[in-house]
Amino acid sequence: MSSIDRRSFLVASAGTIASAGAAASVSTVAGMSLASAACAAPTGQREGVSNLQIPSYKPIALDHLKGGLEGISANQLEQHAKLYNGYVARTNALIEKTTRMVAEGKHLNDQKAPVPEYAELKRRMGWEFNGMVLHEYYFQNLKKGSGDIPAGSPLAKVAEREFGSVQNWWGELMATAKMPGVGWVICCQDPNSGRLFNQWVSMHEEGHVGGFRVILALDLWEHAFIGDYQPTERGKYLAAFEKNVDWEAAGKRLL
Numbered sequence: 001m002s003s004i005d006r007r008s009f010l011v012a013s014a015g016t017i018a019s020a021g022a023a024a025s026v027s028t029v030a031g032m033s034l035a036s037a038a039c040a041a042p043t044g045q046r047e048g049v050s051n052l053q054i055p056s057y058k059p060i061a062l063d064h065l066k067g068g069l070e071g072i073s074a075n076q077l078e079q080h081a082k083l084y085n086g087y088v089a090r091t092n093a094l095i096e097k098t099t100r101m102v103a104e105g106k107h108l109n110d111q112k113a114p115v116p117e118y119a120e121l122k123r124r125m126g127w128e129f130n131g132m133v134l135h136e137y138y139f140q141n142l143k144k145g146s147g148d149i150p151a152g153s154p155l156a157k158v159a160e161r162e163f164g165s166v167q168n169w170w171g172e173l174m175a176t177a178k179m180p181g182v183g184w185v186i187c188c189q190d191p192n193s194g195r196l197f198n199q200w201v202s203m204h205e206e207g208h209v210g211g212f213r214v215i216l217a218l219d220l221w222e223h224a225f226i227g228d229y230q231p232t233e234r235g236k237y238l239a240a241f242e243k244n245v246d247w248e249a250a251g252k253r254l255l
């Protein structure tokens with residue numbers, strides 16, 4: 001089981017989506033736990049809407065990281081965890097709100113077009129959902145006392161194959177991470193070719209390639225390091241990040 005699979009579910013959905021009468025189930029898609037019933041298509045049945053049960057995501061535990069990372073303080077991690085918890089809460093709220101609107105038939109106007117509130121909630125989903133998921137990849141590819149990437153490890157082998165050397169791969173990732181702006185650098189793997197790409201993702205949701213696997217996530221929002229460094233000291237944060245990468249966890253995400 002990959003590390004991202006550890007996100008636990010508060011299965012408030014253990015029962016059913018009452019209006020549809022279908023069993024709520026938890027499935028695994030692309031390494032993430034998803035409650036398929038939460039995404040069920042509207043049935044047109046409005047009975048039992050008051051009994052609608054919608055599963056929620058729970059924040060992952062981060063206490064094991066506090067106080068032991070090199071160059072990333074416990075206070076910095078604590079503040080980051082609070083911000084991450086906000087993404088989890090808002091993702092759950094968005095899913096619940098939009099699911100209820102559909103179940104109650106309030107997502108469409110008289111012309112069967114999406115009402116503005118529903119449309120804007122749907123637009124917001126990519127921001128909040130990616131804000132939650134990317135933070136989980138990031139936190140789960142951190143580890144106390146990790147050290148250098150082990151020579152011959154799965155990730156080192158793929159990096160050498162794709163970039164000629166681990167140094168080339170990491171150098172390209174760091175160069176991408178020094179680009180102006182806020183967002184993420186995500187080392188991704190194309191599931192079709194197995195190739196690695198260091199992708200720049202603006203904000204949380206812009207720049208992803210559909211279906212690419214997240215191998216290593218690097219948070220480049222200033223909130224990720226201003227507890228320890230000045231906003232102009234991203235380089236110091238990047239050096240600290242390198243010292244705390246859980247190379248084994250990242251390697252396990254490879255195909």
Ligand SMILES: [Fe+2]
Nearest residue numbers: 219221223224
């Ligand atoms: Fe962050």
